[in-house]
Amino acid sequence: MDKVKGQTGSFFGAIGGFFKEFGTAVANGDIFVKLSLIWMGAGYCRRKQFIKSILITLFEIAVIAFTFGFAMDYVPKFATLGTVQQESVFNVVTMKNEFNDYDHSFMILLFSLISFVVWAIFAVVYLNNIINNYKLQKMEQEGKHIKTFKEDLISFLNEKFHITLLALPVSGVVAFTLVPLLVLILVAFTNYDQQHMPPSALFTWVGFRNFRDLFGNGGLTVTFGYAFVRVLAWTLVWAVFATFTTYIGGILLSILINDKKTKFPKMWRTLFIITIAVPQFVSLLLVKNFFGNSGIVNTFCANIGLTDWLRSMGLIGTSYIPFLSAPGWAHAMIILINVWVGVPYQMLIATGVLMNIPTEQLESARIDGATPRQIFWKITMPYMLFITGPALVTDFVKNINNFNVIYLLTANVFVTTNQAMANSQAKEVDLLVTWLYTLTQDYYNYKMASTIGIVVFIICAVFTLISFNRFIKGDREEAYR
Amino acid sequence: MKVKKLAALLLAGTMTLSLAACGNPEVANDTPASDAPAAEAPAQEAAESQEVQKAEAPAEKQDVSLRMWGAEEDQAMLQDMINSFEENYKDYANFDIQLGVESESTAKDTVLTDIEAAADVYALASDQLIDLVKAGALQPIDDMDGALQAYAGKSVADIKSANAEGSVAASTYDGKLYAFPMSADNGYFLFYDANVLSEEDVASWDSLLAKAGEAGKKVGMTFASGWYNASFFYGAGFTTDLNEDGSTSIDFNGSADCSGVEVVQAMLDIASNGAFAAVPDGDISNQIASGGLCAAVSGTWDATAAQDAFGDGYAATKLPTFNAGGKEIQQGSVAGYKLVAVNAYSQNAGWAALLADWITNEENQAIRFEKREIGPSNNNVAASDAVAANVAIAALAEQSAYGVVQNVGGNFWDPAATFGEMIAQGQIARDDEAAIQTALDTMVEGITAPIQ
Amino acid sequence: MNKRFVNIVLRHLLLAFLAFIWLIPIVWLLVTSFSAYTGINTSTFFPQEWSLQNYKNLLFSADSVAQFPNWFKNTFIVACCSCVISSAFVLMVAYATSCMRFKMRKPLMNMAVIMNLFPGFLSMIAVYFILRTLNLTNNHWGLVLVYSASSGLGYLIAKGFLDTVPVSLREAAYLDGASEAKIFWSVVLPMSQPIIVYTVISSFLAPWMDFIFAKMILNAGVSSQWTVAIGLFNMLDRSLINTYFTQFCAGGVLVSIPISVLFVIMQKFYVEGVTGGSVKG
Structure with missing residues (x-):
């Protein structure tokens, strides 16, 4: 935790330094630096960097156009999320509905947010621009060489190559992950639900009321706390099992296949990889039917007498084996089926990583007379863990949010017999995400889904940040170089 | 009267908006009924056409583009209907109608994601109507009265009287009509194999199960769904209702013709x-298709499967009676309908309403029955000999006397499904009345929970 | 010697057993796709009657339910585009975070971890409205964007791999006067074949698997626009399953073919990547 704190501290320190630099630049800069406060290209123009000047001016114009052509339609309404309710009158002559100029709360929320992001980016560029101009001024005063445009471009392939590399991926993430996430967070502070669905109705800010409702007065429903704890527990159990069974399974399988004693490793690998080639939703829906209450496995078990035997043992109370339709059975089956789905993937990764094990280490260990088991535990595993450690953490998080496997295997098949769970629209096999899916998809309760989403996120974030920082912190990153 | 009203409407319209498709004020004159397009539905009664007037073809035709959604299986048939629609109204507008696929059972989910991008006209199952109305997604058909009178030659009242009472009730919310009834077949009844079971056998669950047991076959029904398992309660006079705030009221834990506990005991039996x-x-x-059943509770969508499985023994009838508290009680059912609605955000709401009317009018309901054996909601079509001769639809009609429109909120489904599954798995002891009562109370508590 | 022989036999028996288990559902998929009975066969593993009808229907007589050739084409295009973009993004981010040092590196990496934690579909509706604003709904480019725009977040595995590339190699290149871009292109990338293969495969697969996002974005109900996943998923609708289950299986088989081909081709590179690795080691 201290490390995390230290990091945030230095992060804010850096921001403080940035503003200080800006202050100095404005105070000490010449007239052209000061002019850059209004016309961003002024300083560059003075230093004869004309192309740069034109580019930054175009950027400035674009942002201004964006602000007055788009953002100002939405941002002023951000405080209320709209006040004009949709109304329409049918005109029998034109055969059309005539609408008033109504507000769409969600659009206001979304577009305001996009505007804020754009402005934030502009602010950073703007401040940086002044600082750069001041630097250029000083360089000119000291008679240093000022880079030409071509040299600037080349620097983007060298010391600034990371900017070139990251520009597109980061903007993609901002547009398609960051902004939607911020929307999601903001929705938790509104009353966006079935009674307040745009475009016909407006929703508005309600402060922390949703969070209060979640944990105060008995929660969302009477049994909400009961269901929440159980769903959370199964989510964690599932994530742990799903991650480690497939991880270890994949490594073992890859070692088994890639061993020198195994003939035709390529053929074996292909056999397992075929299961990846079938899209997950096809194979999972198929397996669901395979293990259905009246599915083929049940027919088979009934024919060989297994079903009757289990009945006589009192392990099942139904005339079929409830592979995917009773708690316990379903939990175990889901994890097993996930092994089936996940191991080939992990095998692929493990193979890739194992191929890159420094061979001299293995050789010297062998010469020193280490047994294969010792080599596995002392060299292979630490190496694997080092390389795939961060991936293991991401896998864990992915499994917490693993919607597909649970949904495809249990939707429409699993009916809970626990009334307390049912009264909160939950099932024993639900992960938090599948539960949230039900809340949004069947009940349009976006505000509560977002609220729960944030709570879940906080739980995950604490866990992950700690372990992630452990895994990649410090000098370990350089250990195997 | 109607003529005057229409004239006033048209005049008001032309004065406020001078548009290309300028309405002709002379439309108010006595235009002879023979001016109506030739392709007009032959079923249109002569008496009716004397009363209503048709709008004249405008000098400049409007360009109207519409999108329509219908079930996957109906696509070819719907395309034919669109073609006949375009043909019928070709004098009034240039149409560009695009047909898309959206199952009636999932229409609500897709529409509510983004109402403004949804199709102008779409089919839906009647249980989705209330949610859609509350989200403001549906165009009230009452507002379309003028358009319907001007172009289709009928009023909203005509539509209401042409279709079965239940289907109109299912399309109405708060006194307003929100959709055109399309079919009356979204309910369930009993399919059986007449080679195994006689008509007397299927009259009650006791004899039905006894006979099926002798034959070594099974009787199938879905218990783990509030749509099916409520039928026992509805039969015994229990009720559900939807409140203004979206929550549900329900009395299954009390008593009606018999006590709720006795109904549960009958279900457990x-x-x-x-x-x-x-x-x-x-x-x-x-399950029907795989051949292990000799009778099953299901609806018309399984008629083909039942026909294939039962062969010449294929038969269908109303649901059996069940024995609760020493009385034989007729099992109830949920009467569901399929409707065609108009998007409130449609760019061409008027023509969308006319299209919705067209594909649900008498002629097209007859076509729908002919091609897809879909039970009509139109009274005239329902009364035709061909419909009466259809085994499944006849059984549905027989059962409809005991059917109710299931008005429930979102919180109903999960607790009710769980309750059914508990009974199906025999998790409650039949003789433990206190436990049954507790389970009923818990279910009712979950169902009646306020909507957050 | 004898013990060693037993060991080898046992090892292969175990592999055969595992492969058997892994392949049962796949074989079931395959045989069911050749079944003449169109519903779900619950009594026997192999169909009672064999037929090629399902494939014939799927490929040559497209009806409104099954427009497989169209779906296949759509998905293939979307998959190729998003595969190229996401692979590039992942490798770019991985190189920047693994091989370069800059001020915002750690904060960015932590941000990435945080963003991966949120359940993605909760923000689906926001993504949808962003696309609608850009007029990209009911458009395959919209789908490509959804699948690839945020792919940079999945850089961790690739970064882990690049971390193992010896620093000395890059340093030698620096001394020769190579630029960062040149090192990225001609030193690091050629050594990263296994991870490129992995990235390409996983990003190529996403469009074949996803039906939730796809259904939301292609919401006009025009079935010829659909991807394979929506189309096949739709066949399992209550009213269609008994007529289309075996076509669903046939569709599943047909989809697996290009993916399998991809795997087989990639395996070749895989081995090359492996030898490259041992040379450098």
């Missing part, structure tokens, strides 16, 4: 019978 198969929701078609 059925479920524990060796000849009964509790089928997971949605799996019944597959």
Whole structure:
């Protein structure tokens, strides 16, 4: 935790330094630096960097156009999320509905947010621009060489190559992950639900009321706390099992296949990889039917007498084996089926990583007379863990949010017999995400889904940040170089 | 009267908006009925056309583009209907109608994601109507009265009287009509194999199960769904209702014709019978097709599967009676309909309403029955000999006397499904009345929970 | 010697057993796709009657339910585009975070971890409205964007791999006067074949698997626009399953073919990547 704190501290320190630099630049800069406060290209123009000047001016114009052509339609309404309710009158002559100029709360929320992001980016560029101009001024005063445009471009392939590399991926993430996430967070502070669905109705800010409702007065429903704890527990159990069974399974399988004693490793690998080639939703829906209450496995078990035997043992109370339709059975089956789905993937990764094990280490260990088991535990595993450690953490998080496997295997098949769970629209096999899916998809309760989403996120974030920082912190990153 | 009103409307319209498709004020004059387009539905009664007037073809035709959604299986038939629609109204507008696929059972989910991008006209199952109305997604048909009178030659009142009372009730919310009834077949009844079971056998669950047991076959019904299992309660006079705030009121834990506990005991008797198969929701078609059943509770969508499985023994009838508290009680059912609605955000709401009317009018309901054996909601079509001769639709009609429109909120489904599954798995002891009462109370508590 | 022989036999028996288990559902998929009965066969593993009808229907007589050739084409295009973009993004981010040092590196990496934690579909509706604003709904480019725009977040595995590339190699290149871009292109990338293969495969697969996002974005109900996943998923609708289950299986088989081909081709590179690795080691 201290490390995390230290990091945030230095992060804010850096921001403080940035503003200080800006202050100095404005105070000490010449007239052209000061002019850059209004016309961003002024300083560059003075230093004869004309192309740069034109580019930054175009950027400035674009942002201004964006602000007055788009953002100002939405941002002023951000405080209320709209006040004009949709109304329409049918005109029998034109055969059309005539609408008033109504507000769409969600659009206001979304577009305001996009505007804020754009402005934030502009602010950073703007401040940086002044600082750069001041630097250029000083360089000119000291008679240093000022880079030409071509040299600037080349620097983007060298010391600034990371900017070139990251520009597109980061903007993609901002547009398609960051902004939607911020929307999601903001929705938790509104009353966006079935009674307040745009475009016909407006929703508005309600402060922390949703969070209060979640944990105060008995929660969302009477049994909400009961269901929440159980769903959370199964989510964690599932994530742990799903991650480690497939991880270890994949490594073992890859070692088994890639061993020198195994003939035709390529053929074996292909056999397992075929299961990846079938899209997950096809194979999972198929397996669901395979293990259905009246599915083929049940027919088979009934024919060989297994079903009757289990009945006589009192392990099942139904005339079929409830592979995917009773708690316990379903939990175990889901994890097993996930092994089936996940191991080939992990095998692929493990193979890739194992191929890159420094061979001299293995050789010297062998010469020193280490047994294969010792080599596995002392060299292979630490190496694997080092390389795939961060991936293991991401896998864990992915499994917490693993919607597909649970949904495809249990939707429409699993009916809970626990009334307390049912009264909160939950099932024993639900992960938090599948539960949230039900809340949004069947009940349009976006505000509560977002609220729960944030709570879940906080739980995950604490866990992950700690372990992630452990895994990649410090000098370990350089250990195997 | 109607003529005057229409003239006033048209005049008001032309004065406020001078548009290309300028309405002709002379439309108010006595235009002879023979001016109506030739392709007009032949079923249109002569008496009716004397009363209403048709709008004249405008000098400049409007360009109207519409999108329509219908079920996957109906696509070819719907395309034909669109073609006949375009043909019928070709004098009034240039149409560009695009047909898309959206199952009636999932229309609500897709529409509510983004109402403004949804199709102008779409088919839906009647249980989705209230949610859609509350989200403001549906155009009230009452507002379309003028358009319908001007172009289709009928009023909203005509539509209401042409269709079965239940279907109109299911399309109405708060006194307003929100959709055009399309079919009256979204309910369930009993399919059976007449080679195994006689008409007397299927009259009650006791004899049905006894006979099926002798034959070594099973009787299938879905218990784990509030749509099916409420039928026992509805039969015994229990009710559900939807409140203004979206929550549900329900009295299953009290007593009506008999006590709720006795209904549950009757269900437990059925479920524990060796000849009964509790089928997971949605799996019944597959179960019928696989041949282990000699009778099954399902709807017209399984008629083909039942026909294939039962062969010449294929038969259908109303649901049996069940024994609760020493009385034989007729099992009720949920009467569901399929409707065609108009998007409130449609760019061409008027023509969308006319299209919706067109594909649900008498002629097209007859076509729908002819091609897809879909039970009509139109009274005239329902009364035709061909419909009466259809085994499944006749059984549905027979059952409809005991059907209710299921008005419930979102919180109903999960607790009700769980309750059914508990009975199906025999998790409650039949003789433990206190436990049954507790379970009923818990279910009712979950169902009546306020909507957050 | 004898013990060693037993060991080898046992090892292969175990592999055969595992492969058997892994392949049962796949074989079932395959045989069911050749079944003449169109519903779900619950009594026997192999169909009672064999037929090629399902493939014939799927490929040559497209009806409104099954427009497989169209779906296949759509998905293939979307998959190729998003595969190229996401692979590039992942490798770019991985190189920047693994091989370069800059001020915002750690904060960015932590941000990435945080963003991966949120359940993605909760923000689906926001993504949808962003696309609608850009007029990209019911458009395959919209789908490509959804699948690839945020792919940079999945850089961790690739970064882990690049971390193992010896620093000395890059340093030698620096001394020769190579630029960062040149090192990225001609030193690091050629050594990263296994991880490129992995990235390409996983990003190529996403469009074949996803039906939730796809259904939301292609919401006009025009079935010829659909991807394979929506189309096949739709066949399992309550009213269609008994007529289309075996076509669903046939569709599943047909989809697996290009993916399998991809795997087989990639395996070749895989081995090359492996030898490259041992040379450098």
